[in-house]
Amino acid sequence: MRERILDVALELFIEQGYDKTSLRDIAERLGVTKAAIYYHFERKEDILLELHLRLHAIGRDALDELESLQTAEAQMAAWPALIDGLIEQVIANREIFLVHVRNRSAFEQLGDDPRHLAEQDDLEDQVRRLLSNPDIPLAQRVRMTCALGAVVGALTSASNVFADVPDDELAKLMRDAVRDLTAPPRP
Amino acid sequence: MRERILDVALELFIEQGYDKTSLRDIAERLGVTKAAIYYHFERKEDILLELHLRLHAIGRDALDELESLQTAEAQMAAWPALIDGLIEQVIANREIFLVHVRNRSAFEQLGDDPRHLAEQDDLEDQVRRLLSNPDIPLAQRVRMTCALGAVVGALTSASNVFADVPDDELAKLMRDAVRDLTAPPRP
DNA sequence: GTCTATATTTCGATAGAC
DNA sequence: GTCTATCGAAATATAGAC
Numbered sequence: 001m002r003e004r005i006l007d008v009a010l011e012l013f014i015e016q017g018y019d020k021t022s023l024r025d026i027a028e029r030l031g032v033t034k035a036a037i038y039y040h041f042e043r044k045e046d047i048l049l050e051l052h053l054r055l056h057a058i059g060r061d062a063l064d065e066l067e068s069l070q071t072a073e074a075q076m077a078a079w080p081a082l083i084d085g086l087i088e089q090v091i092a093n094r095e096i097f098l099v100h101v102r103n104r105s106a107f108e109q110l111g112d113d114p115r116h117l118a119e120q121d122d123l124e125d126q127v128r129r130l131l132s133n134p135d136i137p138l139a140q141r142v143r144m145t146c147a148l149g150a151v152v153g154a155l156t157s158a159s160n161v162f163a164d165v166p167d168d169e170l171a172k173l174m175r176d177a178v179r180d181l182t183a184p185p186r187p
Numbered sequence: 188m189r190e191r192i193l194d195v196a197l198e199l200f201i202e203q204g205y206d207k208t209s210l211r212d213i214a215e216r217l218g219v220t221k222a223a224i225y226y227h228f229e230r231k232e233d234i235l236l237e238l239h240l241r242l243h244a245i246g247r248d249a250l251d252e253l254e255s256l257q258t259a260e261a262q263m264a265a266w267p268a269l270i271d272g273l274i275e276q277v278i279a280n281r282e283i284f285l286v287h288v289r290n291r292s293a294f295e296q297l298g299d300d301p302r303h304l305a306e307q308d309d310l311e312d313q314v315r316r317l318l319s320n321p322d323i324p325l326a327q328r329v330r331m332t333c334a335l336g337a338v339v340g341a342l343t344s345a346s347n348v349f350a351d352v353p354d355d356e357l358a359k360l361m362r363d364a365v366r367d368l369t370a371p372p373r374p
Numbered sequence: 375g376t377c378t379a380t381a382t383t384t385c386g387a388t389a390g391a392c
Numbered sequence: 393g394t395c396t397a398t399c400g401a402a403a404t405a406t407a408g409a410c
Binding site: 103106 | 336
Binding site for chain 4: 188219220222223226227
């Protein structure tokens with residue numbers, strides 16, 4: 001049941017946004033009452049938090065591995081593979097990424113809550129740290145940031161534009177495109 | 188005064204999000220009461236709508252010009268210049284883009300309102316139409332979409348990472364990076 | 375685990391004085 | 393143009409029966 005609530009909440013948070021979605025909306029679509037939801041989640045915020053943790057789970061391993069690399073050179077070399085992995089993940093978990101893209105301020109305010117994870121656990125902070133590493137040339141860091149934005153932006157903001165393109169083909173086109181970003185500038 | 192309200196609203200909508208920002212929050216920061224705001228705006232939504240129109244104004248000319256080009260070839264050729272222009276605009280109007288990126292669902296639901304602009308006026312629809320043009324090869328459209336995502340994503344989501352980079356330098360780095368996306372694939 | 379019923383709060387919006 | 397005061401709606405959350 002907990003899972004069904006999360007599924008419906010995910011749908012509605014994408015359709016209407018987190019704030020415009022009341023617990024009654026979720027309950028009605030499930031055919032239960034509002035109070036039933038409170039048996040599974042103490043607060044409405046906890047539903048959002050759970051969805052947030054799923055994004056963390058998706059990105060954690062890849063990011064930890066990247067951050068464990070000691071030299072800037074090693075990190076730069078590993079970046080293209082990370083982006084390729086990200087493309088797969090966004091395509092495979094479109095809705096989790098979508099709900100984040102469409103409710104950024106709601107998700108960010110989860111951090112205000114004391115129950116939230118420690119700062120070092122936060123995914124965005126980890127990314128920021130990597131992109132701030134002064135040992136990596138600024139030009140390269142800008143390209144890395146662009147690559148991130150390109151993948152997430154293209155596959156979420158305009159996802160419906162390429163809705164009829166098979167996942168495999170879309171992934172290949174994305175990889176080809178973004179590779180020109182992460183690779184060193186052409187002569 | 189209307190302008191001061193919009194300035195403060197812009198700040199708060201970025202900091203806390205549109206839904207978590209009450210009219211009392213805005214009024215307090217201005218040193219007035221809630222009722223004073225209602226003299227300048229009929230509804231809270233109208234404040235958001237006004238901010239939305241500012242984004243439209245920024246992008247309209249460039250997009251209209253692009254859409255007026257008749258052939259797909261001409262449109263493809265004009266794209267790199269459009270992206271360069273976008274880089275300048277995002278840097279010059281960071282906050283307007285920021286408030287949109289952080290409150291996507293709120294802005295999208297402005298469309299549900301009958302007072303909203305006609306569908307053909309909507310900026311995102313216009314972009315979608317361009318990116319859906321079947322006369323442009325799919326691979327190129329994917330690259331165009333990536334370029335858009337890269338510019339907006341890199342300059343908003345991670346804006347603070349490059350906060351101490353001068354605007355001019357950042358713009359140049361962005362142009363260099365994204366050019367490899369819009370240009371034809373390398374051999 | 376789910377229900378009915380209700381408590382509590384907050385917010386958007388209005389009326390009318392100054 | 394701004395204020396005080398208040399209305400009414402809607403949402404989160406709780407209490408207690410089944």
